[in-house]
Amino acid sequence: MVNKVAVIGYASIDFPAVLDGFFSGDRTVMIKQRPADAFPRPGGCPLYVARPIAGKGIDVSIVTWVGADHHGELFTSWTEGDGVGVDAIATIEPGNTPVCFMIYQQDGSCGCLFDPGMLGRETLTDRQKEVISAADLLCVTVGPPGIAGEALDLIDGDCKVAWVMKNDPLSYPIELRAALAARADYIFCNRQERKWVDEGLAAIPGHRQPVIVETAGGEAVKAERDGSTVRVDVEPLSFDDASGAGDTLAGGCLAALLAGESDLRTVVGSGIDAAASLLRERSYG
Template identity: 25%
Template sequence: MTRVAVIGEALVDVIRGVPHPGGSPVNVAVGLARLGMDVSMTTRIGSDEHGRLIEEHVTGSGVALLDGSVVDERTSAAVVVLDDEGVARYDFDVVWDLPPVDLASFDLVHIGSIGAYLEPGASVVNDALEAVDRRTLVSFDPNIRPALIGPRAEAIVQTERLAAASHVVKLSDEDAAWLYPGESLEGVLRRFQALGVRLAIATRGPAGCVALADDIVLDVPARPVVVADTVGAGDAFMSGLLAAVAADEGAAVVAAGGAPALGWAHVLQVALESAAITVSRPGANPPWSAELPL
């Protein structure tokens, strides 16, 4: 079984006054565990009621919290406002620090979102990745939150630093537009490919995704779906994508320069189906393996 480490923030999403476990890396970790991966997570949650809510959520889906993830402080939070179409906007109250992380025993490492940018934790993430063997598959989702990550120029430097350490990068069209205003999605993906990324993907909401793999552009549409809300959609795409990549020892194959046995188009189709299932029901509720054949 593929051993996965996820590093990133955990928080509660407060939706209409009700707290729900959240944070992009948490959603990815839960999604991967539900799809049969052996998932461990390094994060930061408090020993308060919100922290216990998150801990019960992740462990209930099979995610193991690594030592140092629970601290005697408050848990970070995001107030979520949904518009008339169920699209989410976030107001954050986040603290991000964590102890040194050893990633030597893992086959796949995923990093992303606020935890990739917000100090002092972001420096710990950088240090951990520098020590990772290149044969370990590394994935990165910027999941840009402009209010938290500082000036654009600094965010671009960190984005490209982390992308250069990654085999797989997924970002949304909104992330790409904020990082590189006026540049085409394909142009942004080619930036990442030039840094050494094997598979670079831009999601486009209901329009599906466009990806660049081995210098081939793939444009894959999403199936129509009745949307409950978009909370966790990109994260479900990411977990579906990584589970499809890692199937049948694919993590090692991709890290070594190969491609998944069923090909990149199949990987993207699984990712889109994972997102479609998630947006069809309220909250960040990614599919289980019985719902999403790989």
């Protein structure tokens, strides 16, 4: 039985905006839309994964780092308000919380202006180590690669591991991908990221068959377990800002699995519902 979940990775404060045109140097472009009630808003993969899990009443904490600034205080407050444990959020002093300006252009393309803040100075605190060691499920998302490896060494053999993949070679160097492939019970990726997952699994002696959930934008979600495959259709939705949808889908799937759901189609459906709910709730003015 899973009683405690730890989700590790980067935090950020996000400022999303939809442009009425295209951005280039030496000109002003009007913002057509921005969130009416969440500008800025908390971001980062761990929180998106953790929210659906907390929504099912499961004890989940995020292991992350913020700066000693107002944005760090906001992130922690928002996270706690979502029912997610915050005692493994470490504050780095002096330091600024990472900030991301997410600029969606008229054609739907997105550019990010990212201030990494204090990134690169993270270490695991004693409390963070305690939270990781006590976890029945460790979920690894985009974060400091060395610390993710350290986290894998802290958990015991009975701890389940989830890997939320991203096409980010800095956060997921080949050594970490191999370690996660050897340990993960649940893997979440998109179609473009699947190659890295398969390469990691192929390098493992023996034949591991974790649950793999693969997304493909608005196409059906594919899930595999023990040689069987299911595909679950995605409800067509119109939206400008899909940030966090894939991580939320992973969190929704994990919430169903942690609640004891064994039917793979139902598990994937729970993830799709969580992601769709996120997109519907976004209010742009």
